[in-house]
Amino acid sequence: MAEVGTSGLVFREPLIFERSRPGREGIRMPAAEVPAVDDDRAGPDIPVASRRTAPPRLPEVAEADVVRHFVRLSQWNLCVDSVMYPLGSCTMKYNPKVNEWAARLPGFSRLHPHTPAALAQGALELMWDLERRLCAICGFSRMTLQPSAGAQGELCGMLLVRACHTDRGNPRKKVLIPDTAHGTNPASCSLAGYLTVPVASGPDGLVDPAAVDKAMDADVAAIMITNPNTLGLFESHIAQVAEIVHARGGLVYGDGANLNALLGLARPGDLGIDVMQLNLHKTFSTPHGGGGPGSGPVGVVNTLEPYLPVPIVERASDGTFRLVEDRPKTIGRMRSFFGNFGVMVRAYTYLLAHGPAELRRVAEIAILNANYLLARLRKTFHVPQDRPCMHECVLSDRDLKNETGVTTMDVAKGLLDRGFHPPTVYFPLVVHGALMIEPTETESPETLDEFVEAIEAIVAQAHSKPDDLHHAPVRTPIGRADETRAARHPVLRWGGR
Numbered sequence: 001m002a003e004v005g006t007s008g009l010v011f012r013e014p015l016i017f018e019r020s021r022p023g024r025e026g027i028r029m030p031a032a033e034v035p036a037v038d039d040d041r042a043g044p045d046i047p048v049a050s051r052r053t054a055p056p057r058l059p060e061v062a063e064a065d066v067v068r069h070f071v072r073l074s075q076w077n078l079c080v081d082s083v084m085y086p087l088g089s090c091t092m093k094y095n096p097k098v099n100e101w102a103a104r105l106p107g108f109s110r111l112h113p114h115t116p117a118a119l120a121q122g123a124l125e126l127m128w129d130l131e132r133r134l135c136a137i138c139g140f141s142r143m144t145l146q147p148s149a150g151a152q153g154e155l156c157g158m159l160l161v162r163a164c165h166t167d168r169g170n171p172r173k174k175v176l177i178p179d180t181a182h183g184t185n186p187a188s189c190s191l192a193g194y195l196t197v198p199v200a201s202g203p204d205g206l207v208d209p210a211a212v213d214k215a216m217d218a219d220v221a222a223i224m225i226t227n228p229n230t231l232g233l234f235e236s237h238i239a240q241v242a243e244i245v246h247a248r249g250g251l252v253y254g255d256g257a258n259l260n261a262l263l264g265l266a267r268p269g270d271l272g273i274d275v276m277q278l279n280l281h282k283t284f285s286t287p288h289g290g291g292g293p294g295s296g297p298v299g300v301v302n303t304l305e306p307y308l309p310v311p312i313v314e315r316a317s318d319g320t321f322r323l324v325e326d327r328p329k330t331i332g333r334m335r336s337f338f339g340n341f342g343v344m345v346r347a348y349t350y351l352l353a354h355g356p357a358e359l360r361r362v363a364e365i366a367i368l369n370a371n372y373l374l375a376r377l378r379k380t381f382h383v384p385q386d387r388p389c390m391h392e393c394v395l396s397d398r399d400l401k402n403e404t405g406v407t408t409m410d411v412a413k414g415l416l417d418r419g420f421h422p423p424t425v426y427f428p429l430v431v432h433g434a435l436m437i438e439p440t441e442t443e444s445p446e447t448l449d450e451f452v453e454a455i456e457a458i459v460a461q462a463h464s465k466p467d468d469l470h471h472a473p474v475r476t477p478i479g480r481a482d483e484t485r486a487a488r489h490p491v492l493r494w495g496g497r
C-alpha cells in the first residue's frame, strides 16, 4: 500500500496509477445512442498499425480519489489565490472571479468555433469592442487578437515588420535589441528571419540614443524595445530613439508585456511605437503560468494595418459583425480560428469592471507598491539602479554574497519557507544575482510589509546561520532539488529515486 501519511496539512501523495484498483469506477458512461462499431467495420478507415490491441492503461479510481489527488497536488504549489507571487515581468496579479463567471457563460463557453458569423454575433461584438478599447488604451489604429501568447505576438509583430519592408522593396536584415531584453525578443526576431544586434544600455540602465544612432543603418528593419524595461525603468529616451530609427526607415517594436505600468498614463502609440504585443494574461488578468492559456494581441499604427493576420472582425453599416478573410496584403494566419477566446472574455470583463479611471489607478498603485518595496528593501539589499522605478524593482545579491556567501538562489528558496513565491531570479542578465520583484497593484500594504519582513529575516539569517539557507526550503514537500538533474531526469513519485 502506498503511504498516505501527512506532514501537518500537507498530504503525501502517491501517483494516481498507484491508487488504481481493477474495475473501480469514478464515473458511469451513459449508454451509447448509436450501435458499437466492430473492428472489421473500422478496418477500412483505420490502418492496422494505428489500432489498439489492448485497452488504454488508465487508472481505475473512484471520483473522490481523483478529486482528492488533484486537490492535494495543487496544495503543493504556491499560487496567486494563496500567496503573494511577486514574479517580476510576469504580472502575477489577483484574477477577479467575476472573469471566470463571464468566461463560463454557456453562450461563450459552448460556442463552436465553426458557428456561422450570423449566429455568433455576441462573440464577434465582444472581440470587436475589445479591440477598440485596447486600441484606445494604447494609441493604435488596429489590433489582431489572434496570437496565443506574448511570444507569439512578438513573432506576429516581427512578421508584420518584414511584410511592410518587403512591400517597400527590401525586407532588411537586422533588428536592434537592448541588452536588457526579455529572452523571447531575440528568439522572435530569429524566427522571423532577422539577425539580432544587441545594443548596450547606458550607465543609467536605459537605451542609449547614441548607441542606437551608431548601430542604425539601412539594413536595420526595426528596434525591439520593452518599456518599462526589464530593470523596471521607464525608457525616457524612447521618443528620441524612435525618431532616430524612423529617420532611417526602420520601425519600432514595443514589447508590451509590461503595460501594467502604463495603463491610462501613457499610450505606446504616442511614444513612437509602431507595433506592440499586449499580454492579456498579464495586464488584463487571467490565471497564467504552468503553460497557459495566454493571449497576445498585436496593435499597430495605420502603416502596418494592411498586413494584419486574417480573419479580422469588421462591423457592417447595418451594425452586424462579420469575419473578413479577404485582405490581399495579410501575413495570413498565426493559428487556428480566432485565438484564445476565453482569455479575451476575461480581459473584456476586467476592462468593463474597472472602467477608464480605475484602470489608471491600476498602474498608479502598481508603481506605488513597487516603489514602497524598493524604499524598504534598499536598506538591506544592494540596488543597482537606485532611483524611482515603475511597476517592478531589481535588487542584486552582490553585497550579501560578498559578506555572507548567501546568494539570490538561497534567498528565493528561503522565501518558500516563509510562505511567499520567490521573485524572478538571475534576470535581467545585466544585474549580478538579480532579484526582480513585481508586487502588482493587488497586494495590500500589510502583505507588502510581511514580504519585506520575510526578506529582512532571511538577510538576518544569512549573517547568523548562512548554512541553513543553503539548504532551504525545509518546510515544503520537496526540499532543495538539483534543478538541472530534475529537469533532465524527472522523478515523479513521492520519496522515489
Ligand SMILES: *Cc1c(COP(=O)(O)O)cnc(C)c1O
Binding pocket: 089, 090, 149, 150, 151, 152, 182, 184, 226, 255, 257, 258, 279, 294, 296
Ligand atoms: C512574459 C513576457 C513575454 C512573453 O510572454 P508569453 O505570454 O509568456 O509568451 C515577453 N516579454 C516580456 C517582457 C515578458 O514579460
